[in-house]
Amino acid sequence: MSLKKKLGLGVASAALGLSLIGGGTYAYFSDSAEASSTFAAGTLDINTDPSTIVDLSNLKPGDYILRSFDLKNDGTLDIKKVLLDTDYTVTDANKNNSDDFGKHIQVDFLYNSDKDNDVIYSTTLADLKDMKNPDAVAKGWMGEKKGLKAGTSDEMLVMFTFVDNGEDQNQFQGDSLSLKWTFNAQQGAGEAK
Template identity: 60%
Template structure:
């Protein structure tokens, strides 16, 4: 056999050996498994029911208006706290209103004990409520609900009953400048979630 043939046979043998070695790696058992994973965020859905808490006309100094409403958690996550933001605008019936703000004469009495509705837990005017730091309002709400609110918050699927009384304060003085005035009140309840936890 010539040298050329011997070299060719050697190369062919080496190639066959490499292919057997390479092919041998596929002879071991193997298996695979695919996992499908999901992350679904929960929802915060705070609802005030009814959405119009008060709608009255022809009020006069000394009038009080008691209203009931519910804060409902229609979401899937528990609510830790609720902060109330207040804004209003006044339409003056007269051009000269002596610089008086109608909101300073509308008092809000937040009531919690249904058996003692004459004893408000917290009273303030709409004017003060509008200009109050939201953190102060939150602290007041926490005081109203006490320990139960602090520990439970507003659980998903639950509701809390609220009582509020509006009062056109009779200050014993001439309040004729408010005749015909109207006040548009907007209350925004802002909910925050409870702290994250190990899941």
């Protein structure tokens, strides 16, 4: 073997030795672990059954109608509040109304059969429309003490009366009123999970 090869082999051996010594200096035990998480948001899903509560014609002062409907929580989260928004439009058949037909339709929320069995609240459609989002399942309104739990429903009983005020109500002959109730569900406060 030539000197050049011996010298090259010696340098290569020395470099390998240094790399093993250097590599040994940085050697350590190691381990690793992984963790994963998933986050899935719940749902608020409020429904009424039936969706049309009343469809009447030929009303006269003094007539009333009792109807029940279910307020259902088809979501996965409990509902703390159900805010009721009332709106209606009146079609004046004779264009002679000097008064709002909604002031003559009384609404009696008789009870939430799941929680109470009393008359809870009585008002007119006009006054209900002017209210700023009353809670439809609050204690003292529709009787529900703790909102509406996920997967449950409450039967609501309501009575509508065309109030006979003992005065001339001829201006309402042929008129119609289209009522829309919107139930807006709200969740409760966040909590530790």
